[in-house]
Amino acid sequence: MLLKVDGITKAFGGVKAVQGASFDVKEGSITALIGPNGAGKTTAFNLVSGFMRPDEGTIQFDGRRTERLSGHTVARHGLVRVFQTARVFTQMTVLENLLIAARHQPGEKFGAAWLMPGRTSRREREIRREAEERLALVRLTHLTHERAGALSGGQRKLLELARALMVQPKMILLDEPMAGVAPVLGEQLMEHIKELREKAGITVLIIEHDIDLVMSISDRVIVMDEGRVIADGPPDAIQANERVITAYLGRNAGAAA
Numbered sequence: 001m002l003l004k005v006d007g008i009t010k011a012f013g014g015v016k017a018v019q020g021a022s023f024d025v026k027e028g029s030i031t032a033l034i035g036p037n038g039a040g041k042t043t044a045f046n047l048v049s050g051f052m053r054p055d056e057g058t059i060q061f062d063g064r065r066t067e068r069l070s071g072h073t074v075a076r077h078g079l080v081r082v083f084q085t086a087r088v089f090t091q092m093t094v095l096e097n098l099l100i101a102a103r104h105q106p107g108e109k110f111g112a113a114w115l116m117p118g119r120t121s122r123r124e125r126e127i128r129r130e131a132e133e134r135l136a137l138v139r140l141t142h143l144t145h146e147r148a149g150a151l152s153g154g155q156r157k158l159l160e161l162a163r164a165l166m167v168q169p170k171m172i173l174l175d176e177p178m179a180g181v182a183p184v185l186g187e188q189l190m191e192h193i194k195e196l197r198e199k200a201g202i203t204v205l206i207i208e209h210d211i212d213l214v215m216s217i218s219d220r221v222i223v224m225d226e227g228r229v230i231a232d233g234p235p236d237a238i239q240a241n242e243r244v245i246t247a248y249l250g251r252n253a254g255a256a257a
């Protein structure tokens with residue numbers, strides 16, 4: 001197991017967003033985290049990625065306890081979060097967005113020298129080649145020198161994904177990557193996610209509301225409801241699970257009433 005989450009709890013005032021949730025993510029898997037609105041999925045992501053500290057419980061990533069570490073440190077250990085809203089630098093080109101991300105790699109001490117023509121070392125050329133590879137992986141090569149601000153929402157998400165890959169993560173957390181993306185680009189994005197696992201061996205944990213998509217892409221599905229993990233298993237078993245059906249249908253019936 002690459003990630004082991006044991007009994008994490010997080011409350012905001014009186015609201016227990018996550019209540020003693022435990023789950024594991026196997027190395028090399030695509031695992032989906034699903035559940036009705038307010039189930040605690042985003043809070044669980046915040047805890048796992050070091051953006052928040054749990055009130056209780058432990059988190060182990062790649063054999064190391066991480067629940068007290070900052071998001072920055074967790075990312076340096078190889079667990080990187082890709083945001084629902086792409087946070088690209090709009091004034092920079094697509095390529096520059098990736099080069100900047102590489103600066104935060106462990107061991108990178110130099111400044112923005114490689115953004116200046118004529119001052120490229122071997123390492124800088126390597127980084128540039130890596131950036132070009134990442135852009136090819138998400139099919140953005142044709143936009144390499146375009147200003148990031150000119151990209152569509154879906155393209156920005158692909159850029160954000162490529163940027164997260166610049167730090168060579170072992171695992172990425174994707175929060176609703178399909179939200180607001182045109183269907184054609186969404187399908188491509190899914191293909192890229194599968195390729196990440198197949199070609200780069202990256203482990204993926206994904207929050208996604210589109211159940212059909214979750215069922216088609218993931219090896220395992222973890223279901224949360226009211227801050228707890230209520231089911232965990234392969235997609236077909238989850239689809240047939242009575243507690244899961246009740247959690248979703250019960251909520252929908254309530255909303256319709």
Ligand SMILES: Nc1ncnc2c1ncn2[C@@H]1O[C@H](COP(=O)(O)OP(=O)(O)OP(=O)(O)O)[C@@H](O)[C@H]1O
Binds near residue numbers: 012035037038039040
């Ligand atoms: N920073 C916060 N302050 C107060 N309450 C919060 C905060 N973050 C989350 N909550 C509450 O915690 C509960 C779980 O929220 P969370 O966003 O983790 O659920 P979710 O499963 O990601 O939902 P959605 O699918 O709607 O994004 C909700 O009741 C939410 O209102």
